[in-house]
Amino acid sequence: MAERVSLTVNGKRHQLDVEPRRLLVQVLREDLGLTGTHVGCDTSQCGACTVILDGAAVKSCTVLAVQADGSNVGTIEGLTPADGLHPIQQAFWEQHGLQCGFCTPGMIMTAADLLARNPDPTDGEIRHALTGNYCRCTGYQNIVAAIRTAADEIRTGAGAVPAEAEAGATSAVAAG
Numbered sequence: 001m002a003e004r005v006s007l008t009v010n011g012k013r014h015q016l017d018v019e020p021r022r023l024l025v026q027v028l029r030e031d032l033g034l035t036g037t038h039v040g041c042d043t044s045q046c047g048a049c050t051v052i053l054d055g056a057a058v059k060s061c062t063v064l065a066v067q068a069d070g071s072n073v074g075t076i077e078g079l080t081p082a083d084g085l086h087p088i089q090q091a092f093w094e095q096h097g098l099q100c101g102f103c104t105p106g107m108i109m110t111a112a113d114l115l116a117r118n119p120d121p122t123d124g125e126i127r128h129a130l131t132g133n134y135c136r137c138t139g140y141q142n143i144v145a146a147i148r149t150a151a152d153e154i155r156t157g158a159g160a161v162p163a164e165a166e167a168g169a170t171s172a173v174a175a176g
């Protein structure tokens with residue numbers, strides 16, 4: 001039997017009736033149409049489904065939607081400003097941090113979480129943060145370079161973070 005769940009996603013509140021067995025990633029993609037959050041495995045390993053849940057990066061295939069009741073969720077759609085790219089997205093573009101792009105939303109949400117906690121990470125810290133995110137195209141070198149570039153641009157103010165990007169508890173990125 002469905003349960004009523006309240007989720008604030010990218011700053012917008014939703015009341016949804018969901019079966020207790022359904023995953024947060026399913027509700028995001030199928031009920032809310034937020035298909036930027038990907039499903040890349042059945043084993044909670046790939047990280048393509050990463051979102052920001054109450055200020056921390058989580059794999060949304062490991063969370064039941066009913067567990068997220070009352071929470072704030074940030075997805076790649078909320079990170080993306082209406083008129084351009086978030087500095088992390090821009091850095092992935094400039095540093096060729098993607099090939100097929102399937103892993104990219106998860107990589108970017110993990111990077112947003114890292115930079116919110118650590119605005120100036122070392123390459124080792126970036127690599128450690130990405131241990132839960134797989135890139136089947138194996139473009140890790142450029143992904144690390146992109147996150148390092150984004151960190152530099154956000155810290156120096158070259159990449160201003162638009163207000164929309166703050167939805168879903170990524171505001172510390174803006175402050176960083």
Ligand code: FES
Binds near residue numbers: 038
């Ligand atoms: S789809 Fe969630 S970890 Fe792979």
Ligand code: FES
Binds near residue numbers: 103134
């Ligand atoms: S860019 Fe293809 S899986 Fe990462």
